[in-house]
Amino acid sequence: xxxxxxxxxxxxxxxxxxxxxxxxxxxxxxxxxxxxxxxxxxxxxxxxxxxxxxxxxxxxxxxxxxxxxxxxxxxxxxxxxxxxxxxxxxxxxxxxxxxxxxxxxxxxxxxxxxxxxxxxxxxxxxxxxxxxxxxxxxxxxxxxxxxxxxxxxxxxxxxxxxxxxxxxxxxxxxxxxxxxxxxxxxxxxxxxxxxxxxxxxxxxxxxxxxxxxxxxxxxxxxxxxxxxxxxxxxxxxxxxxxxxxxxxxxxxxxxxxxxxxxxxxxxxxxxxxxxxxxxxxxxxxxxxxxxxxxxxxxxxxxxxxxxxxxxxxxxxxxxxxxxxxxxxxxxxxxxxxxxxxxxxxxxxxxxxxxxxxxxxxxxxxxxxxxxxxxxxxxxxxxxxxxxxxxxxxxxxxxxxxxxxxxxxxxxxxxxxxxxxxxxxxxxxxxxxxxxxxxxxxxxxxxxxxxxxxxxxxxxxxxxxxxxxxxxxxxxxxxxxxxxxxxxxxxxxxxxxxxxxxxxxxxxxxxxxxxxxxxxxxxxxxxxxxxxxxxxxxxxxxxxxxxxxxxxxxxxxxxxxxxxxxxxxx
Numbered sequence: 209x210x211x212x213x214x215x216x217x218x219x220x221x222x223x224x225x226x227x228x229x230x231x232x233x234x235x236x237x238x239x240x241x242x243x244x245x246x247x248x249x250x251x252x253x254x255x256x257x258x259x260x261x262x263x264x265x266x267x268x269x270x271x272x273x274x275x276x277x278x279x280x281x282x283x284x285x286x287x288x289x290x291x292x293x294x295x296x297x298x299x300x301x302x303x304x305x306x307x308x309x310x311x312x313x314x315x316x317x318x319x320x321x322x323x324x325x326x327x328x329x330x331x332x333x334x335x336x337x338x339x340x341x342x343x344x345x346x347x348x349x350x351x352x353x354x355x356x357x358x359x360x361x362x363x364x365x366x367x368x369x370x371x372x373x374x375x376x377x378x379x380x381x382x383x384x385x386x387x388x389x390x391x392x393x394x395x396x397x398x399x400x401x402x403x404x405x406x407x408x409x410x411x412x413x414x415x416x417x418x419x420x421x422x423x424x425x426x427x428x429x430x431x432x433x434x435x436x437x438x439x440x441x442x443x444x445x446x447x448x449x450x451x452x453x454x455x456x457x458x459x460x461x462x463x464x465x466x467x468x469x470x471x472x473x474x475x476x477x478x479x480x481x482x483x484x485x486x487x488x489x490x491x492x493x494x495x496x497x498x499x500x501x502x503x504x505x506x507x508x509x510x511x512x513x514x515x516x517x518x519x520x521x522x523x524x525x526x527x528x529x530x531x532x533x534x535x536x537x538x539x540x541x542x543x544x545x546x547x548x549x550x551x552x553x554x555x556x557x558x559x560x561x562x563x564x565x566x567x568x569x570x571x572x573x574x575x576x577x578x579x580x581x582x583x584x585x586x587x588x589x590x591x592x593x594x595x596x597x598x599x600x601x602x603x604x605x606x607x608x609x610x611x612x613x614x615x616x617x618x619x620x621x622x623x624x625x626x627x628x629x630x631x632x633x634x635x636x637x638x639x640x641x642x643x644x645x646x647x648x649x650x651x652x653x654x655x656x657x658x659x660x661x662x663x664x665x666x667x668x669x670x671x672x673x674x675x676x677x678x679x680x681x682x683x684x685x686x687x688x689x690x691x692x693x694x695x696x697x698x699x700x701x702x703x704x705x706x707x708x709x710x711x712x713x714x715x716x717x718x719x720x721x722x723x724x725x726x727x728x729x730x731x732x733x734x735x736x737x738x739x740x741x742x743x744x745x746x747x748x749x750x751x752x753x754x755x756x757x758x759x760x761x762x763x764x765x766x767x768x769x770x771x772x773x774x775x776x777x
Contacts, residue, residue, distance in 0.1 A: 231324045232259075235394035236427040236439040238646070239264040240271075244322055245301040245400045246292045246421065248274040248444075258468060258501070262440060262509075262646045268502045270511045270646055272468040276446060277624070278415065279569045280459030280632060288415045288456065290402035291568045293464065293561070293622075298408025301400045306418045306451040307363035313404040314362075323352040326394035327683035330387050337374075337385045349382050356380065356388045357399065365449075369397065369420065390683065391445060392424030403451070412565025415632075416452030421445075422641075426678065434708075434757050434775055437645055437667035438674050445516065445641035453634050460544075460572035460628030463642045467621055469511050470495040471503040474618045476611040478599040479545035485514035485645075485668050486545045486625050489603065489657040491611070491618035509648035510656050510664050513625055515542045516641040517676055525638060526630050540627040540640050544574045545597045546582055547623045559589055561622075572626040586614050604660040645671050666757040669730065673758060700724075700768035704761060708775035715747040715763065724765035728774075730757075741765075751776050 230251075233240040241259035242248050249260040250273045260271035279289030290300040304319035306312065329350050333342075341347035358371040358380025367378075374385030388395075398421040402414040422445040426438050444463075450456070467488035469475055474495065479486045490508035497503040517539055526533045548562070548571060549555040558578040562568045567577050574582050574596045576589060583591030588598050601608025611618070627640065647667045649656055656663060703716045715726055726747045728737040736759070737749045751759075754776050763770045 229321055231322045231396050233394060233396060233423055233425050233442055234264060235326055235392075236425045236441075237264050238262045238425065238440060238442050240423070240442050242322060242396045242398070242423050244320065244398050245299065245303055246275045246398075246419065247295070248423070252295070260644075266502075268470055268504055270469050270509060271644065272466040272472065274444075274463070274465045274644075276419075277462040277464050277568055277572060277626075278417065278448065278459065279412070279565070279572065280415070280456035280629075282454050282456060287412055287565055287569055288454070289410050289412045289565045289569055290407065290414055290417065291410050291464070291562075293409065293466075295409060300402055300407040300409040300414070301419075302402075302404035303398075303400050304404070305360055305364045305368065305399055306401050306403055306416065306449070308365055308451065309363050311403065311416045311451040311453070313401050316404060319357070319399050321355075323356055323388075323397040324395070325350070325352050325356070325388055325390050325397075327390075329353060330390070330683040333382070333387055334385075342383065342385075353387060354382055356382075357397075358386065358388065365418075368399075390424065391422050391679070392443060393427045393683070395422055395424040397422055401451075407565075410562075410565040410568055412568075415456065416450065416454065418449040418451050420447040422447075426674070432708075432758075432775060434666070434777065435670050435674065437647065437671050440646040440648075441643050441671050443516070443641065443643045443675065445518075445639065447637060447639055449637045450632050450634050455634055456632040458629040459632045460569070460626045461540075461638075461640055462544075462572045462624045462626035463513055463515075464624050465513065465622065467511060467623055468501075469504070469509060471498055471501050472620045473498075475621050476599075476603075476616070476618055477547055477621050477623050478601070478603055478610060479542075479597040480665065480668075481542075481597050481600050483514075483665055483668060484542045485512050486542070486623055487512040487664065488621060488623065490655055493655045504648075507648055507650050507652075508655050508657075509646055510660075512645040512647065512664060512668050513623075514643050514645060514668050514672060515540060515625065515627065516643055517672055518639050518641065518679075524633065524636055540638075542625055543596065543628055544572065544626040545600075545623065546571050546574055546626070547588075547598055547621055550620050550622070552620075556589060559587070571624055572628070585609055587616055602660070603657045643671055643675065662756060666755055670757055700763055700765055700770040702763055702770050704772050704774060707772075708777040709751060710777055711750070711752045713749045713751055713761070713774060715741075715749075715761070717741060717745040717763075717765070719767060721745075721765045721767050724763055727762045727764075729760045729762065730755075 230243045239261040249271045251257050258269035258272045260269050262270050275292035277291035303316035336347035357368040360368040370389040380386050401418045403416050424443050474491050476491045477488050489510045495503035495508040549559050551560045558576045581594040582588045584593040584595040585591050601610040603610050647664045701719045724741040726739045739747050741747050759774050761772050761774050
């Protein structure tokens with residue numbers, strides 16, 4: 209029923225740019241459809257069905273639709289915004305970059321496509337080039353490597369996307385050995401803008417922005433079991449250029465999702481304000497099939513959306529809205545988590561789908577369509593205490609404000625995770641993104657949310673840690689699987705055992721020292737334990753109550769230092 213309803217609206221409302229281009233992220237355990245121009249996960253020009261299949265090949269989908277929203281005010285207080293939901297009335301985005309001198313858009317046609325490239329293709333290309341097969345024309349360069357927008361023509365940005373410049377002439381040319389530098393082990397690139405025409409989705413003035421959307425995944429088949437979540441995760445990184453002459457203030461950017469975990473009429477949502485992510489889960493211990501949709505049955509998963517930890521300390525923007533620009537370690541944060549209801553059934557009209565530009569902007573700010581704030585308790589409407597985060601309670605023990613505790617009927621949820629407010633000066637750019645993490649325990653036939661602390665939080669933390677340590681890894685230097693043998697910065701002869709460990713972690717220094725400090729950190733860099741060794745060789749750390757996952761052990765002594773990953777199982 210849901211798919212038919214949306215498809216009818218789209219077929220009667222789409223205008224201007226009609227693009228049927230789509231490609232799939234499919235390198236790991238997820239098969240996720242990426243459409244052009246800020247539109248993901250659903251078959252918009254086919255049967256309108258969900259297309260975020262996980263596990264890949266299961267016929268089950270954990271998402272329905274996803275895009276970003278961005279909006280802010282000019283110096284006169286005028287709202288400028290660009291957003292996508294289902295394009296019922298048209299679009300706010302068009303393929304292609306903007307001219308760097310005047311901010312104008314040209315015909316979308318040359319950029320009306322997606323570039324999909326994985327590490328295997330790049331390594332094969334490099335091998336072929338080095339062997340002379342490219343020059344001999346006995347090797348066919350993959351089309352998306354050959355046409356990759358390393359450079360922009362005309363007034364477009366000269367260095368459009370990063371690439372290895374084999375002949376160091378600044379011009380992207382695969383026949384000279386140049387190849388793209390991609391994110392992850394597989395990447396799909398889309399370049400689009402909000403300037404080519406008037407905004408039919410929001411009806412509001414545009415911002416004059418150019419967006420480079422990088423959708424990517426990592427594939428680590430040999431990674432340790434506690435880190436397997438990386439193989440069930442997809443990543444989305446946006447580079448957004450302000451090509452206008454306007455200094456926008458009070459800017460918000462949001463990850464918008466129609467989060468359908470299997471069957472779409474039995475979902476709940478929540479937010480984890482400590483660990484910086486929001487999530488969607490089933491309201492019961494069984495996710496049924498129905499209305500043409502495959503449910504997950506007795507093994508309902510959790511789909512989490514986490515803001516990526518990117519360093520924003522050199523872009524001239526107050527990203528975290530703390531009054532300081534480019535302070536050390538500055539990052540975008542999850543500043544609001546809101547939701548709204550589908551326009552079906554008996555729901556308050558103030559809490560339903562946005563229809564005009566100010567509605568979109570209000571939801572990103574933590575306001576309902578009538579400009580009243582989201583409030584703590586119940587369904588977040590009409591209370592007395594404003595709350596920027598919906599349902600931040602503990603779903604595992606049903607403590608605090610959760611959907612279950614509020615007595616909400618489960619249903620079809622749309623959720624927004626927004627960062628802001630921040631200023632966006634002309635000529636500047638921002639880097640912002642998020643990961644979608646799939647958590648499921650196929651050995652435990654109950655709702656996975658009962659393992660919120662042990663599994664869901666662990667998966668999100670481990671994915672963030674992996675991303676932080678691997679985001680600059682290039683295909684020419686494949687990533688090292690995280691495992692038990694990895695041991696870096698070894699200036700000290702010491703043994704750490706057992707690894708993995710369950711209750712106690714032992715450290716033996718195998719040389720004479722005067723003193724040593726032993727520290728244990730979680731994947732977010734927080735110190736969780738410390739001890740000292742004085743004129744001895746042995747230390748022991750009790751990790752019995754620690755969460756399962758990866759930790760970093762650091763030993764500092766007068767004879768050298770050592771850092772090692774350890775695993776709590």
